[in-house]
Amino acid sequence: MVEGAEPVVQARGIVKIFGQHRALDGVDFEVRPGEVHALLGENGAGKSTLIKILTGAYQPDGGEVLLEGAPVRFSDPLDAQRHGIGTVYQEVNLLPNRSVAENLFLGHQPTRFGIVQRKVIEARARDLLAGYGLEIDVKAELGSYSVAVQQIVAIARAVELSGKVLVLDEPTASLDRNEVAKMFEVVGRLKARGLGIIFITHFLDQVFEIADRVTILRNGRLIGTKVLSEVTATDVVRMMLGKDLAFDHGGVGVAEAMQGPVRVEFKSLGRQGKVAPFSLALHEGEVVGVAGLLGSGRTEMARLMFGVDPADCGEISVGGRVVNIRNPAQAVAAGFGFCPEDRKLDGIFGDLSVRENIIIALQAKLGWFRALNRDEQIEIAGNYAEALDIRAANHEMPVKLLSGGNQQKVILARWLAIDPNFLILDEPTRGIDVGAHAEIVRTINRLREEGLALLVISSELDEVVAYSNRIVVMRDREMVAELSGADIAPSVIVAAIADNPGAKVTAEVGA
Amino acid sequence: MNRALRPLVATTAIFALAYLAAVIQFPAMLSTRVLGNFLTDNAFLGIAAVGMTFVIISGGIDLSVGAVIGFTTVLNAVLIMWLGLHPLLAFAISLMVAAAFGAVMGAAIHYLKVPSFIVTLAGMFLARGGASVLSSDSIGIKHELYTTISKSYILLPGGGRLTVIGMIMLLVFVFGIILAHRTRFGSYVYALGGSEVSAGLMGVPVARTTILIYTLSATLAGLAGIVFSLYTSAGYSLSALGVELDAIAAVVIGGTLLTGGYGFIAGTFIGVMLQGLVQTYIVFDGSLSSWWTKIVIGGLLFLFILLQRLVFSAASPRRKVFWKT
Structure with missing residues (x-):
């Protein structure tokens, strides 16, 4: 410079x-x-x-x-x-x-009498790429x-x-x-x-x-x-996530929350080029937070768990029994729910009503021949809307008219309706106004108290700390640390993300 | 070998083998007379198929081709017989009308973001309907130019005749090959077929190219209409029914990918000749219904669509790169 x-x-x-x-x-x-x-x-x-x-x-x-x-x-x-x-x-x-040469010169090809001078282009393409240390067949x-x-x-x-x-x-x-x-x-x-x-x-x-x-x-x-x-890397991560390390939560008490038996276990699950094999067990009534920067493999991990991308190694067991999850339908059958990161694109059906959005996963699980009638649908939707405090003028309005926080709760209600074993939430508070954040966090805590196993991916460290029993840290598509107890603090998480061994990290890699 | 070349090689091989088999059964088929007739009988189809090749390479489709041919034959007949214009003037007017028609369709496709399938379907109904409104009856064309043209030919060794309309088709193919492979316009057509978004970001004038492609296709359909009226000495609103589908078949059999981006004008020529070969074989055989042409073409189409899937969906081979050290 x-x-x-x-x-x-x-x-x-x-x-x-x-x-x-x-x-x-x-x-x-x-x-x-x-x-x-x-x-x-x-x-x-x-x-x-x-x-x-x-x-x-x-x-x-x-x-x-x-x-x-x-x-x-x-x-x-x-x-x-x-x-x-x-x-x-x-x-x-x-x-x-098209050929490499044409890609280099498209729109600027030298011509003579309207005819493209291919030989000239190819020669110039070869010279140009040689300057980048690349010797390839430019005609291919x-x-x-x-x-x-x-x-x-x-x-x-x-x-x-x-x-x-x-x-x-x-x-x-x-x-x-x-x-x-x-x-x-x-x-x-x-x-x-x-x-x-x-x-x-x-x-x-x-x-x-x-x-x-x-x-x-x-x-x-x-x-x-x-x-x-x-x-240092830690400084940069801190600036990106906006965490003031002087302000430290300390243990929030969540960490000591009661844990039941193992609900879902992932054993060296991985996929070439996406996520390095990882192992993780989730207990009843436990929230595992996932921290890591964008592109660290956190979303890829969730997609692997839910079968959106099939894993190429490892196994998944639910309640001690090995299950085969190669696609989302099998994941739903195993009692998994997934609230994706991009709600508008992958989560809600904007033009369908609140009721239809809530019952759709349950209906998919029941199949063609056990159609829920309208009264059942209204009752189910009503129950969950009340339980999660979904604020909509009525349950027949298109879900796209709801606020981000209420849309998120509609997706939660959809998965709760299938009585899940395990819920994956990818960035549940993204794009939701700050007031509604606390409400989503409260909902997560309540679901945990009711005995659900949850995996929550979030870049909001304050929130992860507020609801997680354990936190796993992803970096470069690898699970690099698992934090529990007093280590559930923003400073430790930031250090683990930045891979700064100087900071206090007690990493217990693997479950 | 370049992946895109494989379907073309396959078509050529199938044509050669089929012709060989036909010659073994009917030795008379190996003559310049038969070859000359191939060209003459399929001239209008070949000319329209050249335009269709450009459209399909760019990732579109043109269903209006047959209707434009029919419309042009009627328009020619009306201009020559009812209005008494000289045929050459009538040809020029017909070509301009066809070109304008194509330009409007291209503009609708680009600016209204309507799929080419729908726009050219509408164009098909408009042109066919327009032709019927002009005249629902067949109009015979009698003019000395028509007589002269149909009598002129180059005598090939062996007694075959290379007629004027056969020569027109060959010229159109040569023109198409140069345009597709040797000009900027040609590279833009392939670029659009590869990815319209990338093409736009790379500076390809997407609007102009799209409009020109459909203008070219409609103009060639108009020329095919003129050739058809020379061939039949008549104008009839229901002529060339379904020729757009024959043209699409010729293009696909000739190795052009229906989804765009890959293809050869020369391949289309072989696709057209293959259809001519099947027809001629049926004539020689004498006992087969002419509908067997359709069955054979249908079978070939399936074969080629299958072949293209195999060639293009197989993971494209990654070359070893030779980094300069």
Whole structure:
């Protein structure tokens, strides 16, 4: 990085509002030439919104973007590209059905008398990729190469067409270690050429390996920009999760709560490339919290347990009996319930009524030939709506009209209706206004007291601490620590997430 | 070998084997006369199929092709016989009407975000209905140009005749091959078939390309209509019924993936010739119903759809990468 150099691109006081929600609130950000600047934040922190503003996909509602000191307004990503800002997305946005050479030059192919000069393109493609240390057959279909090669081709195209700033949006998410090393070599060369590189990832170790500075966002606000050589991983995690370590809950008393016999047990359950094998036993009347950063494998773990992604090793037993769970229908039959992270996408049926949303899992479990009649449906829905205090004008209104907290309770009611053995809640308080948080937490506590086994994934450390008997910590798709008793405290969790052995962690890996 | 080439190779091999088998049974089929007739009899289908290939490579479908052919034959007949225009002028008007029709369909597909299936289905009814409104009866076309064209041919060694309409089809195929594989427009068509979102992000003019694709298809359907009216010397609103489906069959048999992104114009040529071969075989045999053509084409279509599934759904091979050290 060139110290004190003029930033090549700069965002000042950016505000972006979606409806009622301030996705970005006065965020400043800058990249200098020859710098790798990492952008970190949990889901909903505003990273992608900021990137979309810098690359012209969104227009800011306030603040300004400066390119080499002059204010600019990009009408779309192509416009930003013409001005020198290129983007490479996690999902490679190239054409797998065309040749590597064509992908590099599509839209800019040199022609003579309207005929594309294929030989010229191929020669230039070979030269270009050689500069990235890649010697491949440029006439072959792009789709026949690995994702890593496709990423480098995408980078080559973006740099060729823009040449000032390169935005890498989670480029390493689906790469293995060797490929990441190759990718970083390429990033290193581009850095040496003086490009400003914005690097978005969930992998902290990669940030420390390659980035010069880091900017952390949380809930649409700028938390800080730091030079990485001056901070530790723990500092960064703390900034991302927003936990003030001086304020420590200590044991909340939950940890000592009574535990019944083992309800559900997972033995070295895992899936290649998703989650390393883990073992976990959940008792009756126990809540196990799952902590970890986004992309650490926490959601993947839940999906494995519920059979959304079938496991390729390990076994699941319920009440001591081994069950086969290869798909969600089998999981429901075993008495599992799953409230997914993205409620609107995977959870509720927005246009169906509250009643229909509540009874749907029960009906699915009963099957075609034991249809619940309308009176039964009204009674069941009524019971659970009352028990969970779902506030809806009536139970026939579309569930999409309810508040986030009430929608969440409708999904809970749906699973409670099947009388579950085990419930998985993925981020139950995301997107719910703060007042309703406490209510969800109370509901979780009550379900535990009633003897249910729950697994709750959350990035809200205060909440995890408030309801968990035990906490498991995920990092790099691996279960790295299991905390119980006095260790259930935000400071210990943060240290475990950041993998900082200096902090007080008594890790008992495995159950 | 390139995956996309495999269906094309398979089609070519099947055509060669089928032709060989037919020649063994009826040695007379191995003559330039038969080959010349292949071209003449299927000229309108081949021309329409070239347009259809572009549409399908881009990930769409054009059901209006047969109706546009029918409409163009009637329009030609009306312009020449009722209004007394010179055929060449009538051809130009017909082509422009067809092109405009295609452009409107392309614009509707792109700007209204309506699936091409629905838009071109509506186009099919409009064109067929329009043709019937112009004239529900067949109109015979008598003009010296028509007589001259149908009498002109190049004599091939062996007595075969390469007629004008056969030559038109061959030229259209050459034009299609160059357009698809050697121009920016061609690469945009493949890009749209690969991923419209990626194509847009890579700077492909999606709107213009989409409109041009359907304009091209309709214009070639118009040209096919002109060729059809030269072939039959008549204009009839119900002519070329279902030709869009024959064209789709020829395209798919020729190795183009129905979901878009892969395909060859040359493959479509073999697809058309394969249909011609089956028809000719039935004529030679004399005892078979001409509906056997449909049965054979149906069987071939199934075979090729199966083949494409096998080739494209099998995990694409990842190449070993040679990193420069």
